[in-house]
Amino acid sequence: MAANSLMDVIGGTPAVWLDRMVAARGLEGRILAKLDYLNPGFSKKDRAARGIIEAAEADGELAPGQTVVELTSGNMGTGLAIVCGLKGYPFVAVMSRGNSVERARMMAALGAEVVLVDQLPGSVPGQVSGGDLAEVDRVAREIVTARGAFRADQFHHAGNTRAHYETTGPEMWADSDRSLTAFVDFAGSGGTYAGTVRALKARSPDLRGYVVEPEGAEALAGRSVLSPDHPIQGGGYAISVLEFLKTCPVDGYLSVSGAAARDAARALAREEGIFGGFSAGANAAAALELLAGPERGGVIGIVICDSGLKYLSTDLWGLD
Structure with a gap:
């Protein structure tokens, strides 16, 4: 069926x-x-993306048509791009430039707005450190505030x-x-x-x-x-x-x-x-x-x- x-x-x-x-x-x-x-x-992040969005809808955290923002290495962002696209939420993926370019292209193809964040000085492309992730998180927080968005927050939700x-x-x-x-x-x-x-x-x-x-x-x-x-x-x-x-x-x-x-x-x-x-x-x-x-x-x-x-x-x- x-x-x-x-x-x-x-x-x-x-x-x-x-x-x-x-x-x-x-x-x-x-x-x-x-x-x-x-x-x-x-x-596997498709499961978490659906779980977070459906829970946020049920709890009233996410309003109809509200923008969703999340930091991602690419997989969570892809899952959220699919789920948000099907449910009618604009989605902004914030990702380090250290992650593979295929991920950014896939998210964009699925309708996400992709914001790429430069790695810290001395960082190696393809090797995203905790410091790089912290910088991505900082940018994601700024976008959430500026747009009154819902933060999917995969590390805590x-x-x-x-x-x-x-x-x-x-x-x-x-x-x-x-x-x-x-x-x-x-x-x-x-x-x-x-x-x-x-x-x-x-x-x-x-x-x-x-x-x-x-x-x-x-x-x-x-x-x-x-x-x-x-x-x-x-x-x-x-x-x-x-x-x-x-x-x-x-x-x-x-x-x-x-x-x-x-x-x-x-x-x-x-x-x-x-x-x-x-x-x-x-x-x-x-x-x-x-x-x-x-x-x-x-x-x-x-x-x-x-x-x-x-x-x-x-x-x-x-x-x-």
Whole structure:
């Protein structure tokens, strides 16, 4: 049956077992990959975008026709461009120039007004630091004030994590035939991890949840930040406290280097036919590390956060 709106096909994405990758490395256990890059905006953020806007409508935070503004690395902005466009809200995406150009072009094509913010002096294109993100946040706040806009505020709005609690977690549990023993996720806003792990632990209290950060920027794990710049776009901003993780159970922290995330993303494409982005590679690399260590023989859930199509201008898909 055909859907009445693209809104109706957000979520409900398929999931696949990464048995080829696991077997090729001689590991015991299984990894279940939730293919959220198959959402309409090619990322998991479509779920959060719909969740935030619908919650804001229900609570009266968002008035008919009001402008919506949000900072983004590109994925949340794409989801909001779709949701706001379908619902009739003007949308302004504020993004660092350090993010891949494909993301800005996609948001603009979907009707968003895209405001690009220069990186701080010394920053590396393709590597957005916490300082760069703070500058994007400053510009977003100015636009909200100037236009009397609604700030989607993905780092704090409950609609973000609630969307994953109500959809991603239950879907993954069913997809795995109720067999998951662990869940691991690269931390951006923390909304996916917090909502999903709460839903999974409600069904299996012994399930363990792990948060992934970039090597050298493990602020959430309480370590010194030695290298805030890294290529894993969409997270790892060396922020020591994320609102959604304050009261959320975390059983362990892992770090993944940019090179390891890149290698795992390429392996996902070659070995499993999954064309994901940097953070998908980080999740896969972390899950493989867990199967080689504390989760040996277990069943680990991960999310393929976004599409590799959003990184064609980066070195993720080099021809070397």
